[in-house]
Amino acid sequence: MDKIIAKNELGIFALGGLGEVGKNMYCIEYLNQIFIIDSGILFPDEHLLGVDYVIPDYTYLEQNQQKIVGLFITHGHEDHIGGIPFLLKKVSIPKIFAAGVAVDLIENKLSEYPDLLSKLQIVEFKAHFTYKFKGIEVSFIRLNHSIPDAYAICFTTNLGIIMHTGDFKIDFTPVGPAAEYEKLASLGQKGVLCLLADSTNSLREGFTESERKIGASIKELFSKVENRIIVATFASNIFRIEQIIEACVEAKRHIAIFGRSMEKAIEIGQQIGYIKPPKGTIIEANEIHKFKPHELCFLCTGSQGEPLAALSRVANGSHKTIKLIPGDTIIFSSSPIPGNQEGVNRTINLLFKHGANVITHSPITDTHTSGHASMGEQKLMLSLIRPKYFLPIHGEYRMQKVHGNTAIECGVKPENVFVLENGEVLAFSETGARIAGKVPSGEVYIDGTGIGDISSAIIRERKYLSEDGMFALVITIDTQKKEIPLEPQVVSRGFIYMKDSEELTKSIVMEAQKFLVAEMKKMKVLNLNSLKYGLTEFLNHLIYTKTDRKPIVIPIFMSVDAKN
Numbered sequence: 001m002d003k004i005i006a007k008n009e010l011g012i013f014a015l016g017g018l019g020e021v022g023k024n025m026y027c028i029e030y031l032n033q034i035f036i037i038d039s040g041i042l043f044p045d046e047h048l049l050g051v052d053y054v055i056p057d058y059t060y061l062e063q064n065q066q067k068i069v070g071l072f073i074t075h076g077h078e079d080h081i082g083g084i085p086f087l088l089k090k091v092s093i094p095k096i097f098a099a100g101v102a103v104d105l106i107e108n109k110l111s112e113y114p115d116l117l118s119k120l121q122i123v124e125f126k127a128h129f130t131y132k133f134k135g136i137e138v139s140f141i142r143l144n145h146s147i148p149d150a151y152a153i154c155f156t157t158n159l160g161i162i163m164h165t166g167d168f169k170i171d172f173t174p175v176g177p178a179a180e181y182e183k184l185a186s187l188g189q190k191g192v193l194c195l196l197a198d199s200t201n202s203l204r205e206g207f208t209e210s211e212r213k214i215g216a217s218i219k220e221l222f223s224k225v226e227n228r229i230i231v232a233t234f235a236s237n238i239f240r241i242e243q244i245i246e247a248c249v250e251a252k253r254h255i256a257i258f259g260r261s262m263e264k265a266i267e268i269g270q271q272i273g274y275i276k277p278p279k280g281t282i283i284e285a286n287e288i289h290k291f292k293p294h295e296l297c298f299l300c301t302g303s304q305g306e307p308l309a310a311l312s313r314v315a316n317g318s319h320k321t322i323k324l325i326p327g328d329t330i331i332f333s334s335s336p337i338p339g340n341q342e343g344v345n346r347t348i349n350l351l352f353k354h355g356a357n358v359i360t361h362s363p364i365t366d367t368h369t370s371g372h373a374s375m376g377e378q379k380l381m382l383s384l385i386r387p388k389y390f391l392p393i394h395g396e397y398r399m400q401k402v403h404g405n406t407a408i409e410c411g412v413k414p415e416n417v418f419v420l421e422n423g424e425v426l427a428f429s430e431t432g433a434r435i436a437g438k439v440p441s442g443e444v445y446i447d448g449t450g451i452g453d454i455s456s457a458i459i460r461e462r463k464y465l466s467e468d469g470m471f472a473l474v475i476t477i478d479t480q481k482k483e484i485p486l487e488p489q490v491v492s493r494g495f496i497y498m499k500d501s502e503e504l505t506k507s508i509v510m511e512a513q514k515f516l517v518a519e520m521k522k523m524k525v526l527n528l529n530s531l532k533y534g535l536t537e538f539l540n541h542l543i544y545t546k547t548d549r550k551p552i553v554i555p556i557f558m559s560v561d562a563k564n
Contacts, residue, residue: 003437004425004427004436004437004438004439005029005425005427005436006427006429008031008429008430009427009428009429009436010028010029010030010157010159010162010427010428010429011027011028011029011030011425011426011427011428011436012026012027012028012029012162012194012196012391012425012426012427012428013026013027013029013420013423013424013425013426013439013441014026014027014393014420014422014423014424014441015027015056015057015058015060015061015422015423015439015441016040016042016055016056016083016422016441017038017040017393017394017422018393018395018400018420018421018422018424019396019397019400019421019422020042020395020396021042021079021200021394021395021396021399022040022041022042022043022054022079023040023041023042023054023055023056023079023083023443024037024038024039024040024079024080024393024394025037025038025039025040025056025083026038026164026196026393027061028155028162029067030135030136030155030157031134031135031136032067032134033067033068033069033133033134033136034061034064034067034068034069035069035070035072035133035136035138035155036061036068036070036071036072036093037071037072037073037074037153037164038071038072038073038074038080038081038166039071039073039080039081039082039083039084039087040077040078040079040080040081040082040083041053041054041055041078041079041082041083041086041446042054042055042079042443043078043079044445052446052447053082053083053445053446054443054444054445054446055083055086055087055443055444055446056083056422056441056442056443056444057440057441057442057443057444058086058087058090058091058444059440060439060440060441061087061090061091062090062091065091065092068091068092068093068094069094069095069133070093070094070095070096070097070123071084071087071093071095071096071097072097072098072138072153073096073097073098073099073102073106074150074151074152074153074164074166074167075101075102075145075147075149075150075151075166075167076098076100076101076102076104076105076106076147076149076236077147077167077236078236080166080167081098081102081105081106081109082109084096084106084109084110085109085110085112085113085116086444086446088110088113088116088120089116093120094121095121095122095123096120096121096122096123097123097125097131097138098122098123098124098125099124099125099126099127099140099149099151100124100148100149100272101147101148101149101238101268101269101272101274102149103122103124104268104271104272105236105268106122107122108264108268125140126140127140127141127142127151127180135157135158136155136156136157137155137156138153138154138155138156139153139154139156140152140153140154141154141179141180141183141184141187142177142178142179142180143165143166143168143169143179143180144168144169144170144171144174144176144178144179144211145166145167145168145169145371145372146167146169146211146234146236146237146239146240146370146371147236147237147238147239147371148176148177148238148239148269148272148274150166150167150168151166152164152165152166152168152184153166154187157193159193159428159429159430160191160192160193160194160388160428161187161190161191161192161193162192162193162194162196163187163192163194163195163196163385163387164196164393165195165196165197165198165381166198167198167200167371167372167394168198168372168373168377168381169208169370169371169372169373169374169377170207170208170373170376170377170380170381171208171210171211171212172210173210173211173212173213174210174211174212174239175211175212175215175239175242175243176239176274181384184381184384184385185384187384187385188383188384188385188386191386191388192385192386192387192388193387193388193389193428194387194388194389194390194391194426194428194433195381195382195385195387195389195390195391196391196392196393197378197381197382197390197391197392197393197403198372198373198393198394198395199378199392199393199394199395199399199400199402199403200370200372200373200394200395200399201370201372201373201374201375201378201399202374202375202378202392202395202399202400202402202403202406203375203398203399203402204370204374204375205374205375205376206374206375206376207374207376207377208369208370208371208372208373208374208377209369209370210369211239211240211243211369212243213369214240214243214333214367214368214369215240215243215246215247217367218243218244218247218331218333218367219243219246219247219250219251221247221331221359221367222247222248222250222251222253222297223250223251225294225329226293226294226327227293227294227325227327227328227329228293228294228296228297228298228325228327228328228329229253229296229297229298229328229329229330229331230297230298230300230311230314230322230328230329230330230331230356231244231297231298231299231300231330231331231333232300232301232302232303232310232311232330232331232332232333232334233299233303233332233333233334233368234303234334235259235261235262235264235265235301236261236265237333237334237371238265238268238269238274238275239274240333240368241262241265241266241269241275241299242269242274242275244297244299244333245275245277245281245282245299248281248297249277249278249281251297252295253294253295253296253297254280254281254282254283254287254291254295254296254297255277255281255282255283255297255298255299256282256283256284256285256287256288256296256297256298256299257282257285257298257299257300258285258298258299258300258301258310258319258321258322259300259301259302259309259310260301261301262299262300262301262310266282266299285321286321288321293325293327298322300314302314302347303332303333303334303344304334304343304344306343307343310322311330311347312343312347314351315347315350315351315354316350317354324351324354324355324356325355326354326355326356327355327356327357328354328355328356328357329356329357329358329359330351330356330357330358330359331359331367332344332348332358332359332360332367332368333367333368334368335368335370348360375402375406378403378406379406379409379410382406382407382410382411382412383410386411387407387412388412388416389412389416389417389418389426389428389433390404390407390412390416390417390418391417391418391420391426392404392407392417392419397419400419401419404417404418404419416433418433418435420435422441422442423438423439423440423441423442424437424438425437425438425439468494468495468549468550468551468552469492469493469494469495469496469549469551469552470491470492470493470494470495470551470552470553470554471490471491471492471495471496471539471543471551471552471553471554472490472491472492472493472553472554472555472556473488473489473490473491473508473509473512473535473539473553473554473555473556474488474489474490474491474556474558475488475512475516475555475556475557475558476488476557476558476559476560477516477520477526477528477557477558477559477560478560479526479528479559479560482517482520482521482523482526483517483520484513484516484517485560487509488509488512488513490505490508490509492505492551494551495549495551496547504546504547507546508539508542508543508546511542512535512538512539512542515534515535515538516531516535519531519534519535528557528559531557532555532557535555536553536555539553539555540553
């Protein structure tokens with residue numbers, strides 16, 4: 001970075017979170033110090049076959065570990081803390097600064113990595129705390145989101161104040177503690193150099209509905225349902241869980257919890273006092289037979305159609321405890337994440353087949369609201385903070401672009417709005433701001449517990465395999481005579497059905513043999529590697545010409561020596 005920003009400049013860049021919704025990781029570099037904000041993951045779409053998570057490329061942080069001051073967490077969602085174990089395996093982080101629920105969620109996540117947890121210092125901050133470093137002071141502002149203890153983080157420097165909103169919404173009737181609007185107004189009075197703000201809902205006009213309104217809607221639903229209720233929601237949405245429990249208490253229903261992440265979230269919520277169910281409200285799964293249908297509510301994971309989650313197993317009949325009864329009511333208290341709609345629809349169809357009533361979010365029955373600010377709230381934030389420069393973050397490019405236009409409407413000069421990509425460095429000095437260059441950035445694919453063991457080439461091969469299959473040709477070569485003594489054997493998987501494609505198979509084998517014989521005659525010394533590469537290219541072209549498909553082609557040579 002020394003070559004990208006000058007000695008007294010301040011650099012801001014993202015390793016993840018720009019041009020995408022997920023894997024949030026933002027960095028501020030100043031006076032030879034790096035402050036990291038969040039370390040998230042991105043859940044893969046259907047194109048990333050076999051990939052569990054996507055994380056940022058940590059190369060720059062690995063190269064500059066000695067500069068890292070700490071990791072500052074805005075809140076406890078997976079797209080902000082899910083990458084921490086992978087980061088700690090690659091980079092030495094002196095301290096993690098987090099608050100409330102996020103601390104418990106991080107500790108729970110790292111309990112699977114005791115070697116990492118034992119070396120780590122987690123510092124729990126509160127809204128009024130400040131931390132001083134060389135030329136920079138870090139402070140916090142409580143905001144509202146769909147998870148408790150969400151904070152904006154402010155960095156006060158000699159050049160000015162940098163504010164990162166984290167994920168937020170303006171909720172005047174929140175379920176939990178109110179946002180600290182007076183701090184936002186005070187910050188605007190002082191003058192903010194640059195605002196980094198959540199862009200997720202920048203395409204949606206008006207204001208996002210209050211979480212408390214959803215609670216009232218859920219209570220009304222519960223009062224009308226006569227049979228069992230199954231509610232699927234995000235385990236991390238502790239405020240929603242709290243309201244579902246309140247609705248159960250009011251409707252005199254007992255709750256059984258299904259899904260490990262849901263059980264853990266409720267445990268954490270109870271520990272920190274956000275969830276306070278009366279004694280006897282939550283029951284064990286093996287106790288449900290003791291109660292009548294109208295006395296039961298099942299709270300479970302699987303709102304996104306995840307194949308192994310509780311609701312999906314209920315829908316396909318494989319859940320060991322819950323068997324659907326015609327007349328059961330299933331409430332989806334969530335909206336599908338982009339890319340998950342197909343899985344959600346599949347689950348809903350199965351539920352309907354079992355005779356269940358399924359309720360999803362609609363204008364009539366409000367069972368879910370977003371945790372992100374819509375355009376009206378974004379304008380309010382911009383009007384309170386009144387930043388000189390604006391950097392829209394956390395969103396796809398179109399979301400960032402529209403959020404940038406909103407900032408211009410609110411008085412930010414067009415030349416002071418920067419819609420950046422991951423890796424691009426925005427540098428500030430006493431004379432202004434400039435795009436200073438790029439640091440290494442990109443995507444790293446996680447398959448199982450490995451880090452970076454899947455390259456883009458492997459993803460491409462998996463895509464070809466899923467679409468066009470595999471074609472293998474097993475060839476025996478006499479290395480002395482440069483002949484093919486046996487007829488090559490064909491193995492096809494997902495490409496063609498051999499019994500129905502004998503003519504096609506024979507023609508490919510014959511032409512492959514001709515090619516090999518001709519190539520071997522050209523070689524003074526037989527080079528099997530060169531021969532294999534040439535045959536692969538030949539078969540790729542031949543098969544595409546004959547079938548208009550591109551299977552993975554694998555030539556396998558079995559060499560024999562006629563003298564032996």
